[in-house]
Amino acid sequence: MATITVDGKEIQAKENALLIEELLANDINIPHFCYHPALGKDGNCRMCMVEIEGKKRPQIACDTPVKNGMVIRTKSENIERVKRSILELELINHPIDCPICDQAGECSLQNYYMDVGLYESRLQTPKTHAKKHVDIGANVVLDQERCVLCTRCVRFTKNITKTNELGVLNRSDHSVITTFPNHPLSNPYAMNVVDLCPVGALTSKDFRFNKRVWFLEPDNGICNGCARGCNIFVDHHQAKYEEDIIFRYRPRFNALVNGYFICDYGRLSYKKENESLSSKPLIRGKESEYEYSMMKILRLLKHHYGNTSFVISASLSLEQMYALKKMAYRYDANLYAYNENYDENFGDDFLKVNDKETNRKSIKLLGINESKEDLYEGIKKSELLVFIGRCDILLEEEKTVVCISPYPPSEREVDVYLPILSHTHVSGTYINCEGIVQFHTSKIKNSGDIKSLLELISFYTEINHSTCKEIWEEGLGELMGEITLGKLKLESIKLGFA
Amino acid sequence: MIDIIFLTLAFFALAGGYGMVTCKQPIHSALSLIVSILALAGLFALLSASFLFMVQIIVYAGAIITLLLFIIMFLNIKEENLPKEDDKTKLLIIGSIVLIPFNILIIKAFSTLPSKSLGIKEDGFGSIKDFGEVLFNNWLIPFELISILLLSALVGAVVYARKDKYNG
Amino acid sequence: MGIKVVPRHGKSFKEKIYLPAIFGGLKVTFKHFFTNLKDTSNIKTIQYPEVMPKDITPRYRGIHRLTKREDGSIRCVACFMCATACPADCIFIEATERLDGIDEKMPKRFDIDLLECVFCGGCVEACPCDAIRMDTGIFAFVQDERKKFVINKEQLLANEAMKEEEK
């Protein structure tokens, strides 16, 4: 450990670590373009200038190792002047088309200009023009004029995905980022370059022009794409007179699970959630009232008391599964969770895993029957089948089938289909493939009459536990031992016993 | 015709009185009392006391009850500031039973009076002129005393309601 | 700098009884009444709608219009600054890709709900492209349906400036 003085304040820092890392860790704002914690230093943008006592000229913080007793100034007239000069350099050929730039609002260049720039342009000569709309593949659009050449994207393809699609072409103010001929950006993590890009040079084709970012409200979420359970920001917005809809997923840093990135598959899986909002309850394929369908299921449950099988998805949250266990007990039903949802071509050695069910570990934790034979045997015996959270109706026989799921069944018509809120709209705990327990809350409003699964269960069991907190207090907390909901709200915890 | 008017007025007088006694809110009571007072004014007119009929409306209905209503509204009485009267109904019933002998007594006492027509007199009985003559001939000293009483009441009211260091 | 003594009014008996002043006031109002009764032509009231006002200043904030580029295409780039600045949330924009090469982005839908608009001019101030203006001078808009008060992009583009800008 080393002690350094920053702007008169002493802070503790790791010896020989990068200075910028330590400063950022201590909430000291250092403007930077090229440095990224996942990609490391590059030192090309010269934005992170600090004054170090004993050094004649300002130094870049991203390429200076911490030494004990360093005295650093981040705010001084000189630094301001240097930063302003560097910004002026960056902006010489920048088109400044913020009105049509999707990055506006979360653009580093914009922010730094507002912080230290604010000068009148001295530019007399025309700007150098480059290509404004380059489709570099994989849902990413490149605007070469806006680029500040921090090479984060290049380093991402080089170091992280190791696909090397991007590179810098030409010299001086003609240098641009580009793909190599006939090698478009095409790796399963390609859209991370959109997040990495500090300016609006790389934008997502999917999100492009959909919404200005300052309208969006980020909500903590967990990706439901595979068993990895990557942490995401769910950016949603409720426009006037409209539904609260999700506009994009962004990776949320979690060192235990996904680091700084998510895969493109997970990133684009938000569309399904928006569609699920407009699901209507169906009774034998005909649209129906929500309350009526609810009561219909209640009647069916009562009628087939003791002859019911619940088939649940392994993607439900831990709380939902726990409550479903109670509900199965209440209606004397069998509870099965057999699921073969593996995709052999999906997984890789970075984030993606073959198992596409998010919460399979919870099934094991709660001891829910997972065997295939038992499931088919149970189905044969029972009269009423209730599929919860899934709609892969895997039987041929004529049975009364009820499906309670965010997404309507596509393969065959069921007797009753009741939509519920999808995982982005409800809070819940998930245990990922490595046994890491994660909890996420949801603040997305639901203006329709669709209820959450927990509310439904508390309606059917007549036990009032419609929130996660109540479930944890009721018994789940005991099962989880040391892991409490309060702790989970702050961090993800590696499960010790599962 | 006169009988119908009398019965109607008597009904309104009694109903107003009953409403006044039973209503929880003082404002309802006051409004009931107005009904009663106006009905009584009508009865005065029936008894050919036309000046008193006008005085009853002007002074009682126009001034006293208006003042009362004004004070009730001015105090802005809330539900919780009203006294709790749980045994109101009980007391009212007991009281009315107790008062039956009293009423019978009065009726017995007056029933001995010989019957006489009480129709409206046309010869100026109860008019302001007759009234003034009687008032200023026979009742001058009580009249002046009343005026002193009114004056002292006025002064007293002003002193009471004044904001000073003792009761501000 | 001498002290200027301002005469205090209201001390004399004539002023204290107020009646002369009241009658003075009555005289003034009656004079107006009588002259106007005799001859209504002196009254300045404009008989709108038969006679339209001619003195609307260029700074008057009338109904909005969307300005056009030199080639007649829409100037707006759907940056949402007006919608963001709008205190009444009455501007509804949907952006789309612009494919004619003039610019990259343009509004697919640009609706202003005139019933919600407070005519503050915030959108005009906020616009970075000078694409929205309120210089049409249209101050009266009457419709028989609420729906019709929501004017769309085409209507906004069709609105013209009240008079040529004097440059």
Place this chain on the structure above:
Amino acid sequence: MNLVLVSVVIFNIVVSLLFSLGAAPILVWMERRVAGFIQDRLGPNRCNIGGFRLGGLIQSFADMLKLVFKEDYRPKSVKEKLFFSFSPVIVFVCAYLTFMVIPFADDLIIGNQIFMMQGLPIDFGILWFLAFAGLSVYGIIVGGWASNNKYSLLGGLRAAAQVISYEAAMGLSLISILIVYGTIHLGEMVRIQGELLFGFIPAWGIVMQPVAAILFIITAFAETNRAPFDIAEGESELVGGFHTEYSAMRFGLFFVGEYVAMSASSALIITLFLGGYQIPWLNTEALKNNLFWVICCLMVLAPLMSVVFARWIDKNNAWPEENDKRNVEARWLKRALVVINIVLLSILGTLLLLGMSSDAVNITVALLQIVTFALKLLFVNFFFIWVRWTLPRFRYDHLQDLGWKILLPLAIANIFFTGIFVVVFGA
């Protein structure tokens, strides 16, 4: 002869209805147009039926019609529904009943029957007015309270305090004029006012009791909640005062009630101080004796006035658009004037030519007096309106100061001096 009785009673009731209730739309129209002219505006002048605007009078009828057919909305917060609905009725009925004892012509003698020319043939006179002026405040208080709204309640409270305090001054200012007249019967009072003072001044109340007249007029303004004493509504601070929560015809009743009260106050002012139905220098007797010359004068005056009016119409009743149907109105109005003149002149001419029985003379005199009364009523109502658009509203404490510290002592002093005068110089 019973037919005469019934027809005269019906005639009386209709006339007092016309003067009170029927005056309301005309007063509303007058209020608007006078306000407009005073403020150099035009006022309502567009509403028309087939081009006929009658100077905007149609607007009043349209507004009345609108109030009748509007949704009768009662806010949910109103708990006392009965009182809420009932209070406009109280205001309206009280204001209307006040008018019923005002005589609008001298006692009519037909054959050997004598009729009092007032809505209700009773002789309570001033006391009746005081009684119902006091009662009408209940409508305002109860309405303000039942609305369950702070503004309404405050408006009601203000009205109550105002009416109580000004009733005292009003009553006392009346005492002095009662001492002078020696009667409370309004008809008697008017008859006394038909005399001449010193042989050439009409013995009107305002001449005999100027202080009482001013006091009474001021307090009448306050009693009817008219400007400058209309702080019970006080829209600048109390939204709408006691009728904030009222709409449709309930509000309409308040609205009309206010104008009826104003009309009734004007009628009382006329009766007490402005000679009632008396034509100056021509009391009933004189009128009966000189009816021939009066009718001759009328026959000359009517066409003259019509010509003046027609010229006014030509000048001021045009419509800016040439082919608007509203331009037709002026022509038709002039034709109507001609017809009216011809009819009037022919009636008067036949009367003059054929000579008149005493009944006809009496009826003609009564009609003339009714017209006189109507003209005076119109003028005093105009005065009410004129004052409203001239004087600013009082502040509440100033109002109470004025009532208790100035008007009341003045009224008492006036009684005192009148008493001394009457005792010293005889009645």
Place this chain on the structure above:
Amino acid sequence: MADSILAYIILASLLFSLGILGVIARKNIFIIYMSIELMLNAVNLIFVSMGRYYESMNAQVIAMLIIAVAAAEAAVFLSMIVVLYKQKKSLDSDVFNVLSQKEAL
């Protein structure tokens, strides 16, 4: 019926009884006051009807004097109520018993 004095007497006695009931059964000081007013009115009615019965104007004069007294009473009573209510925030007649307590004030 209106011709007989007894009808007026019965009405007056009933009204008077209502007044007494209000005084004894109610705690609300406003209603007690109004009950007193009602009793005064009942007495007035007896005066007026008896005056009519004996054709004497004196009874009416007494009735008017009673009304005057009632007006005086109203002024004093209401100003007292205002002061008391501001101090105690209650209309309960049982609250105004300061003089009956030893440790008054």
